[in-house]
Amino acid sequence: MNSRLCSAIKRHDEEETRKLLLQGARVDARQKDDGYTYLMLSTSCDDLTITKMLIEFGCPVNVISRYGNCTALHLAVANVHYDIAFELIKAGANVHIKNQYCGSTALHLAVVDLIHMNLVGKVVPNVQLKVKNAYCMECILFADMSRSKSGICVTIASDSNKWIAKRILLVKTLLDVGADVNAKDNNNCTAIHSAIYTGDLQLMKILIEAGADVNNQNRIGATPLHEAILCHNAEMVNLLLNSSANVSAKTVHGNTPLHWASMLNVDVAILTNLMKFQSSCIDDLNSDGLSAFDVLLQNGDPMSVKLFVEKYEANLLHVDNNGVTALHHAACNPDPNLLKLVLDSTAGGLTVDQACNNGLTPLHVASKELLPQNVRLLIDSGANVNAKDKHGKTALFLSVHGSTISENLKKVTELLLEHGTDLNQKYIEGETEKTILQVSIQGAYSIVTRMIIMHALKVELKTNQRVLDDYNLTVIQNDELATRQYSAARNELMIMSNSVFEDTSITHLALLTGSEREVLSYARNKNLLKVFENSYDRNTYLYYGSIMKRRLDAAVAKQKDMENVCSILSELLQFAGPEHPAFEIIFHSLNYEDVKFLLENA
Numbered sequence: 090m091n092s093r094l095c096s097a098i099k100r101h102d103e104e105e106t107r108k109l110l111l112q113g114a115r116v117d118a119r120q121k122d123d124g125y126t127y128l129m130l131s132t133s134c135d136d137l138t139i140t141k142m143l144i145e146f147g148c149p150v151n152v153i154s155r156y157g158n159c160t161a162l163h164l165a166v167a168n169v170h171y172d173i174a175f176e177l178i179k180a181g182a183n184v185h186i187k188n189q190y191c192g193s194t195a196l197h198l199a200v201v202d203l204i205h206m207n208l209v210g211k212v213v214p215n216v217q218l219k220v221k222n223a224y225c226m227e228c229i230l231f232a233d234m235s236r237s238k239s240g241i242c243v244t245i246a247s248d249s250n251k252w253i254a255k256r257i258l259l260v261k262t263l264l265d266v267g268a269d270v271n272a273k274d275n276n277n278c279t280a281i282h283s284a285i286y287t288g289d290l291q292l293m294k295i296l297i298e299a300g301a302d303v304n305n306q307n308r309i310g311a312t313p314l315h316e317a318i319l320c321h322n323a324e325m326v327n328l329l330l331n332s333s334a335n336v337s338a339k340t341v342h343g344n345t346p347l348h349w350a351s352m353l354n355v356d357v358a359i360l361t362n363l364m365k366f367q368s369s370c371i372d373d374l375n376s377d378g379l380s381a382f383d384v385l386l387q388n389g390d391p392m393s394v395k396l397f398v399e400k401y402e403a404n405l406l407h408v409d410n411n412g413v414t415a416l417h418h419a420a421c422n423p424d425p426n427l428l429k430l431v432l433d434s435t436a437g438g439l440t441v442d443q444a445c446n447n448g449l450t451p452l453h454v455a456s457k458e459l460l461p462q463n464v465r466l467l468i469d470s471g472a473n474v475n476a477k478d479k480h481g482k483t484a485l486f487l488s489v490h491g492s493t494i495s496e497n498l499k500k501v502t503e504l505l506l507e508h509g510t511d512l513n514q515k516y517i518e519g520e521t522e523k524t525i526l527q528v529s530i531q532g533a534y535s536i537v538t539r540m541i542i543m544h545a546l547k548v549e550l551k552t553n554q555r556v557l558d559d560y561n562l563t564v565i566q567n568d569e570l571a572t573r574q575y576s577a578a579r580n581e582l583m584i585m586s587n588s589v590f591e592d593t594s595i596t597h598l599a600l601l602t603g604s605e606r607e608v609l610s611y612a613r614n615k616n617l618l619k620v621f622e623n624s625y626d627r628n629t630y631l632y633y634g635s636i637m638k639r640r641l642d643a644a645v646a647k648q649k650d651m652e653n654v655c656s657i658l659s660e661l662l663q664f665a666g667p668e669h670p671a672f673e674i675i676f677h678s679l680n681y682e683d684v685k686f687l688l689e690n691a
Contacts, residue, residue, distance in 0.1 A: 091109060091114045091115070091118065093105075093109055094106065094109045094110075094114045094127060095120075095127070095130060097109060098127060098130050098131050098134060098136065098139055099130070099134060101134065101136050101139065103138055103139060103142070106139050106142060107142060110142065110143075110146045116143060116146050116147050116148040116149075117147075117148070117149055117152075119152070122155075123154055123155055123156050124152075124153075124154045124155030124156070125154055126148060126149065126152050126161070127143050127148055128140065128143045128144070128148045128149070128150065128152075128161045129152075129154065129160075129161045129164055131143055131173075132161045132164045132165045132168075132170060132173050132177075133164055133168065135168070135170045135173065137170075137172050137173055137176065140173050140176055140177075141176055144176065144177075144180045150162075150177055150180045150181055150182050150183075151181075151182060151183045151186065153186065156189075158187070158188050158189030158190075159188040159189070159190075160182065160183065160186055161173075161177055161182070162174060162177045162178070162182040162183075162184070162186075162195050163186070163188050163193070163195060163198060165177055166195045166198040166199050166259070167198045169201075169252065171252075171255040171256070171258075171259050172255075174195070174199075174259055175258075175259070175262065178262055178263070178266055182195075184196065184263050184266055184267060184268040185267075185268070185269060185272070187272070187274070191274050191275045191276065192273070192274035192275035192276075193274045194268065194269070194272045194274075194280075195263055195268065196260065196263045196264070196268040196269070196270065196272065196280045197272070197274055197278070197279075197280050197283060199256060199259050199260050199263060199280075200256075200260065200280045200281075200283040200284040200287065200292065200296075201256070201283065201287070228282075228307065228309065228311050228315070228316055228319060231274075231276040231278050231282065231307055231308070253289070256292070257289075257291060257292060257295065260280075260292060260295055260296070261295060264295070264299045270296055270299045270300050270301045271300065271301060271302050271305065273305070276307050276308045277305070277306065277307045277308045278305075278307045278308075279301060279302065279305050280296055280301065281293070281296045281297070281301040281302070281303065281305070281313050282305070282307055282313055282316060284296055285313050285316040285317050285319075285320060285322075285325060286316070286320060288320065288322055288325065290324055290325065290328060293325065293328055294328070297328075297332050303329055303332050303333060303334045304333075304334060304335045304338060306338065306340075309340050309341050309342075310338075310339060310340035310341040310342075311340050311349075312334065312335065312338045312346070313329055313334065314326065314329045314330070314334040314335070314336070314338065314346045315338070315340065315344075315346050315349050317329055318346055318349045318350045318353060318355055318359060319349060319353060321353070321355050321356060321359070323356055323358050323359050323362070326359050326362060326363070327362055330362060330363075330366050334346075336363055336366045336367040336370055337367060337370050337373065339373075339375070341376075342375055342376050342377075343374065343375035343376035343377075344375045345370050345373050345375075345381065346363060346370075347360070347363050347364070347370050347371065347373070347381040348373075348375055348379075348381045348384050350363055350381070351381045351382070351384040351385035351388060351389055351393075352384050352387075352388050353388070354388050354389050354390060354393070357392055357393055357396055360393055360396065360397075361396070364400075364401055368401055371397070371401055371403065378409065378410070378411065382397055382403045383409075383413075383418050384418075385397060386415055386418035386419045386422060386427070386431065387418045387419075387421050387422055388422065389422070389427065390424055390426075390427060391424070391426050391427050391430045394427060394430060394431075395430070398434070405431060405434050405435050405438070405439075406435060406438040406439060408443075411445055411446050411447075412443075412444065412445035412446040412447075413445045414435075414439050414443055414445075414451075415431050415435060415439065416428075416431055416432070416435065416439055416441065416443065416451040417445060417449070417450075417451050417454050419431040419432075419451070420451035420452070420454040420455040420458070420460075420463055420467065421454050421455065421457075421458045421460070421463075422463075423458075423460060425460075425462035425463055425466055428455075428463050428466050428467075429466060432466065432467075432470055441467060441470045441471050441472045442471075442472055442473050442476055444476070444478070447478055447479050448476075448477060448478035448479035448480075449478050450472065450473070450476045450484075451467055451472065452464065452467045452468070452472040452473070452474065452476065452484045453476070453478055453482075453483075453484050453487050455467055455484075456484035456485065456487050456488040456501055456505065457484075457487040457488060459488060459492060459495065459497040459498055459501050460497070460501075461497055461500035461501050461504060464484075464501050464504050464505070465504055468504065468508050474505050474508050474509055474510045475509070475510060475511045475514065477514070477516075480516055480517065480518075481514070481515065481516035481517055482516045483505075483510060483511065483514055483525070484505055484510070485502065485505045485506070485510045485525050486516060486525055486528065488501045488502060488505065489502065489525060489528055489529055489532070489534055489537055490528055490532070492534075494534065494536055494537075498537070499536060499537075499540065502537055502540050502541075503540065506540065506541065506544040507544070510525075512524065512525060512526060512541060512545060512556060512557060512561060513557065513558045513560065513561060515560075524560065524561055524564065525541065526538065526541050526542075526557075526561050526564050526565070526571075527564050529541060530564065530568050530570075530571055535570060538570070538571055538574065539574050539578075539632075542565070542571065542574050542575050542578055543574075543578050543632055543633065544556075545557045546575070546578050546579050546582055547582065547601065547602060547633070550582050550586070550598070550602070551602040577631070577632060578632045578633070581630055581631070581632045581633055582598065582633065584597075584630075585597040585598040585601060585630065585633065585637075586598040590617050590620045590621065590624075591620045591624075592616055592620065593614070593616065593617050593620070595611060595614075595617060597630075597637065599611075600621075600637050600640065600641060601633055601636060601637045601640070605644075608640050608641065608644045609644045609647060609648060611641065611644065612641065612644035612645045612647070612648040613648060618641075618645065621641060625638060
């Protein structure tokens with residue numbers, strides 16, 4: 090290859106380029122490393138004038154590079170050099186050639202948008218990460234392949250509207266010269282799959298009118314309708330449905346578009362539209378044996394679930410062949426309002442401790458998913474924290490085993506401990522039996538080990554009854570860190586039991602172990618609050634200090650709320666004032682939810 094000609098093209102030196110061509114430079118020469126021609130070089134440099142000049146001098150248009158198997162037309166389209174692409178098409182560029190990287194034709198590459206720069210964040214909002222990883226990323230990667238992102242960014246930044254208009258014109262031009270609208274790349278995607286992610290309805294209509302197969306399935310079996318749902322694009326969904334998209338098409342995982350809509354927690358309008366076209370798909374099961382309604386319970390919101398129940402007669406009392414109920418599905422949904430809806434709707438029909446064939450209760454599920462609000466809801470509804478699955482595991486086993494340390498793990502552990510989890514319960518693993526304390530120690534869950542030890546010692550001191558049996562005490566003695574934690578926590582409790590707040594008879598331990606009503610009475614003691622505020626030091630009690638402070642702070646906040654409610658009731662009931670003895674009687678009947686309701690609606 091003529092190095093002087095290459096240099097002239099890269100410098101956009103038209104005069105030198107023409108001079109060298111007139112002097113007889115070989116226009117069919119190629120670079121040794123990648124097989125690029127002069128035409129590919131001028132295309133990459135986005136030089137329309139030199140590109141025309143090279144075509145004029147007979148530079149071959151359809152030469153394929155050695156690496157990537159691409160032509161000058163591929164380069165022009167991928168880099169959004171549309172004027173050059175038009176010139177190449179006029180010169181007879183072959184629109185059917187596929188590049189080697191992902192099997193894309195020029196039409197595949199013409200269907201592109203700035204949105205491909207950050208598809209997961211922009212296209213797939215409000216979706217659980219595990220769902221994104223399982224169902225979204227693969228389709229998005231298919232659509233995103235072979236994009237020249239730098240070219241797209243520069244071009245769109247310069248003139249967005251002009252770029253979009255040229256893209257439409259290029260697509261029409263490619264189709265006019267015979268581009269196959271249903272050509273498939275290496276992932277079995279056609280141009281319409283990528284077009285979904287642009288959100289451009291005009292572009293979609295052009296492809297559909299040109300004969301695009303709206304039911305083509307990519308490598309994982311997703312159709313354009315699946316992907317329109319993935320993008321939460323109601324207009325795109327409507328266009329496809331009205332273009333004979335198959336509502337019952339299934340991915341390799343057996344998921345219909347309705348399954349995806351349920352997984353991705355899409356707008357109710359999309360769900361309604363899908364059901365309008367084929368409501369029977371609500372009962373279709375995927376490869377995990379889940380219906381779209383089951384999936385909606387796991388990932389959706391209360392409004393969507395109400396829609397399915399009230400309008401489409403979805404059965405909340407259904408128990409599948411594995412013994413799984415609506416409560417099991419709702420228990421793993423991060424939205425506690427949905428679980429509350431199902432609990433309220435199934436009262437009398439499903440029991441809160443109803444176990445599936447594996448012995449898992451809804452509490453097991455919520456604990457394994459580390460959802461503290463769901464765990465609390467289930468416990469408040471009467472769930473048994475010591476219910477065992479078929480392996481003998483309680484909810485606490487499932488929350489700890491295989492989890493990473495997080496705030497949610499600590500919250501779930503605390504809830505299960507406070508509500509009476511049997512710490513001496515063993516489950517069988519292989520030929521050995523283990524308690525939850527062993528699991529936490531062997532799994533290096535030092536914070537969980539500490540929480541278990543602290544809880545056990547606190548309850549033992551309060552009730553004067555043993556919590557940890559000899560087996561667990563031996564487990565502690567055999568672990569150096571657990572032994573230190575046990576000794577330090579016990580010593581701290583002894584100090585707390587012998588320490589009183591100045592000018593009171595209230596011990597520090599009473600603030601830690603007293604009932605909620607007792608701590609609430611302490612919150613009314615102005616002297617105690619002042620002493621506590623002046624003397625509290627987190628380093629005094631490294632184990633129990635933060636718990637003691639948290640309990641008192643919560644009681645103070647609740648006391649303030651109650652004082653405000655007293656003022657409200659004084660006006661409503663025309664009592665003499667907040668000190669009226671009737672209030673003591675009233676507060677015995679009010680729970681804290683009632684207090685919050687009065688405050689919010691006063």
